[in-house]
């Protein structure tokens with residue numbers, strides 16, 4: 001990573017560790033040192049949102065992204081993390097973060113996302129599992145850059161209602177669509193087969209492709225296992241996730257050109 005131009009770095013991250021923003025801050029700050037653009041980091045419990053604006057790292061953290069208690073912290077501090085849970089989670093994440101970054105060099109990322117508990121919070125009423133606007137925007141942005149699929153145990157119709165992303169995106173000469181793949185209830189234990197199917201049919205079975213699957217529950221473990229066994233990708237539990245990916249700087253600038261607030 002050290003010899004790559006900083007403007008070729010792009011970061012995607014989720015965090016929903018059940019810890020507060022302050023204890024998470026040092027870990028995020030540390031991660032931000034490694035990238036120029038930290039594109040998003042939004043989750044449902046420990047909500048952190050970070051991005052780089054005009055060359056300056058800004059971390060915005062909040063217990064409620066729509067609420068009043070937003071803070072903006074310049075991302076150069078190195079406050080100690082006092083929370084053991086946070087330390088453990090973040091330490092292990094940052095190890096894999098480095099590994100993923102290293103293995104992503106020169107490869108095309110393919111992104112697979114679970115819905116409930118990953119893109120949306122887990123709530124008591126399944127009809128109310130809405131995505132936040134920030135997460136929607138994040139998925140939209142990710143899909144501009146990577147082949148992006150949502151793999152879910154819900155019906156496609158329901159997930160489309162929640163996700164509300166109908167646009168098609170173009171990046172370079174590749175058309176990238178957000179796909180939603182419905183896994184029937186009787187097959188839900190086999191998101192592993194779904195991943196194999198998608199990788200095969202999308203022509204992603206290539207050593208130049210790095211599939212990354214992000215999920216939160218045991219059904220997602222089947223997909224994690226496939227990637228682990230095939231040794232050609234990463235399954236990431238959303239306890240705490242940071243992924244740094246290389247993309248052409250012109251795509252990054254598309255994102256920076258938009259007002260995200």
Ligand SMILES: O=P(O)(O)OC[C@H]1O[C@H](O[C@H]2O[C@H](CO)[C@@H](O)[C@H](O)[C@H]2O)[C@H](O)[C@@H](O)[C@@H]1O
Pocket residue numbers: 114115116117121122123124125126127129151152153154188217219
């Ligand atoms: O594969 P997923 O996208 O993770 O969908 C799996 C199931 O998600 C839903 O149930 C889960 O989320 C609900 C809303 O937060 C929660 O109330 C429930 O306890 C969770 O199991 C959905 O209702 C199921 O149909 C999906 O199979």
